[in-house]
Amino acid sequence: MFKNLLAIMVLAGLVLTTTASLGQSQTQQPSGSQQNPNQQNKPNSTGEAGGPQGDIGPIAIPKKKETDEPKKEPKPQGPKKIEGMPETTITVNVPLVTIDVGVLSKDGMFIPGLKKDNFRVLEDGVPQTITDFTQIQAPITAVLLVEFASTFYPFQIDSLRAAYTFTSTMKKEDWVALISYDIKQHILQDFTQDKNAVFGGLNSLRVALSAETNLFDALYDTVDRLETVEGRKYIILVSTGRDTFSKRTLDQILKKIQGTKDIVIYSISTGQAIRTWAESHNMMGAFCGITSFNCNIEYLQADNQMKTFAKMTGGKAYLPIFPAQFNEAFNDIGQTIRNEYNISYHPTNRAQDGKFRKIKVELVDETGHALRMRDQHGKDVKYSILARDGYKAKQEVE
Secondary structure (H helix, E strand, O other): OHHHHHHHHHHHHHHHHHHHHHHHHHHOOOHHHOOOHHHHOOOOOEOOOOOEEEOOEEOOOOOOOOOOOOOOOOOOOOOOOOOOOOOOOOOOOOOOEEEEEEEEEOOOOEOOOOOHHHEEEEEOOEEOOEEEEEEEEOOOEEEEEEEOOOOOHHHHHHHHHHHHHHHHOOOOOOEEEEEEEOOOEEEEEEEEOOHHHHHHHHHOOOOOOOOOOOHHHHHHHHHHHHOOOOOOEEEEEEEOOOOOOOOOOHHHHHHHHHOOOOEEEEEEEOOHHHHHHHHHOOOHHHHOOOOOOOHHHHHHHHHHHHHHHHHHHOOOEEOOOOHHHHHHHHHHHHHHHOEEEEEEEOOOOOOOEOOEEEEEEEEEOOOOOEOOEEOOOOOEEOEEEEOOOEEEOOEOOO
């Protein structure tokens, strides 16, 4: 009985202890649970940590800094290089045409001081835009190509007179080579700056071995050799203009000249004085062989060929009769080839068809009309323009 009473007393004590603790917990409230009435209406207000207020406290969300800039998207990268595969680039070749232009007065004097806007270049009748323009004064690189055959003595005298006159105008910076021809060419002096060396080559011209004058072969081969020389080149052609036994034809030499660049031919015709006398005495037949149908026509054709060679390349042909006119001719040539305007442009027709393109150079004023020049007395100055009449476009390689 005593054991039962003790168990009841222990159970009663446990019940009283539990009841007291429960009552105490209901009367005590944590200080942090008391909220401002204004805040009770805003359960989603942002906490100090930067997030909304939740039932168990603020939710931590990092605040976005106002100074942070938006992230830039990375630039796309090119394809990765594969080992063993070469890099490939695409290039476009734009042709550039360069021409030398001489502007001479009636007396053969070079006219300086012209501007880029004074020139108008037409290619096949279409105006071109000039990209580069300069006035140049430079030494020359020239081949003196002289006809020396066993024909009539006056022809030989004129050839030597012309050759000696040109050589005497050489300057120390010039490069000149000397070639004579009859049935074949003879290189008497390679390119040199020594005037005496050229005179020495001319001194060797004493006895001609052949009466044939193979002009086309000599000119063709000379042009062919000069194509390997860089820069502007000149051919001073001293000849009657007749061809008697060449392997190449006139058509072939004209095509060869058309396809060249940076080569200008100046022609000096020989024998004009004796021809004038022979024509007045009806004795032209003595200058040609028995197979000649009309010797006078042959020499007129020869003059025309000399003019054509010069005109096609932007040079000039001279037909001197008196000795003093040889001096005038070479003074004129010296003025022209040492003072020129250099003009470059990209042609509007870029087709690589191998066709011939005709060039025309004009002088214009600010209104686009033909330029009129006046001297110090107010009189009009007549002038001539020397420029090659065209070029041959490159042939596209398939």
